[in-house]
Amino acid sequence: MVGATGGIGAEVAAALADRYTLWLAGRDETELKEFAGKLPDAHCWQLDLAADPDISDNFPELFSVDVLVHCAGVFQLGDVAETDPAVWRELFAVNLFGVASVTRLLLPALRAARGRVVLVNSTAALGPPAHRAAYAASKTALRVFAEALHREELPNGVRVTSIYPGRVATPMQQTVRRMEGGRYEPERYLDPASVAGAVRSVLAAPPDTHLTELVIEPEWRP
Ligand SMILES: NC(=O)c1ccc[n+]([C@@H]2O[C@H](COP(=O)([O-])OP(=O)(O)OC[C@H]3O[C@@H](n4cnc5c(N)ncnc54)[C@H](OP(=O)(O)O)[C@@H]3O)[C@@H](O)[C@H]2O)c1
Numbered sequence: 001m002v003g004a005t006g007g008i009g010a011e012v013a014a015a016l017a018d019r020y021t022l023w024l025a026g027r028d029e030t031e032l033k034e035f036a037g038k039l040p041d042a043h044c045w046q047l048d049l050a051a052d053p054d055i056s057d058n059f060p061e062l063f064s065v066d067v068l069v070h071c072a073g074v075f076q077l078g079d080v081a082e083t084d085p086a087v088w089r090e091l092f093a094v095n096l097f098g099v100a101s102v103t104r105l106l107l108p109a110l111r112a113a114r115g116r117v118v119l120v121n122s123t124a125a126l127g128p129p130a131h132r133a134a135y136a137a138s139k140t141a142l143r144v145f146a147e148a149l150h151r152e153e154l155p156n157g158v159r160v161t162s163i164y165p166g167r168v169a170t171p172m173q174q175t176v177r178r179m180e181g182g183r184y185e186p187e188r189y190l191d192p193a194s195v196a197g198a199v200r201s202v203l204a205a206p207p208d209t210h211l212t213e214l215v216i217e218p219e220w221r222p
Pocket of ligand 1: 003004005006007008009026027028047048049050051071072073074094120121122123164165166167168169170171172173
């Protein structure tokens, strides 16, 4: 479970805690330990997705993994003309390269369990990218990554699902609204628990089914 300290990630971890032994991965070890202490069976994996060499240094020895959920991510608003190269690098490091590295490291254990990979993507990968090119491009690349992984791992029994939520009421959305210069209106956005519910449903799908993509938009409110 990567991004366990985030708005969506924490809800996903809580929603899966009664069924799985969890490994909570994230940057803040203190926060992870505190969270793990509230769950029935959870361990911590200190991990900075943007610091690629550290990923394998800290890697926990896991021989069988039923589910890998990617919930970490970073956002930045900005036109192409004003987006610094460092922003492009950070967004791709976290939203794509880190995801690819962690997935690759866990693939043998996922294959051993005929496990599942769930990637929390964004409707930004499906809609117009203007004014958020770096974020939308990183999420579009994540979609391509998921498609490749899905095709390559089918013969190994690993199933891959991308979830594309619209706006979700989390700290990231507070940042998005601040950057957009608009009010943060959580009642108009998806509840992170609903996204966690979608992850649970994907994992509860019958064994003969393979949900590859799921788009979740908030209910329209006037
Ligand atoms: N909120 C939305 O409206 C929305 C909509 C569509 C899709 N999404 C996607 O959903 C996912 C979760 O978003 P959220 O709303 O839950 O955001 P959030 O509350 O801001 O949480 C982001 C998570 O990513 C982690 N993270 C950031 N940089 C990292 C790094 N370098 N290494 C490891 N972990 C890192 C954060 O850890 P720290 O605690 O260490 O910062 C945190 O756990 C993201 O991929 C986002 O793009 C969000």
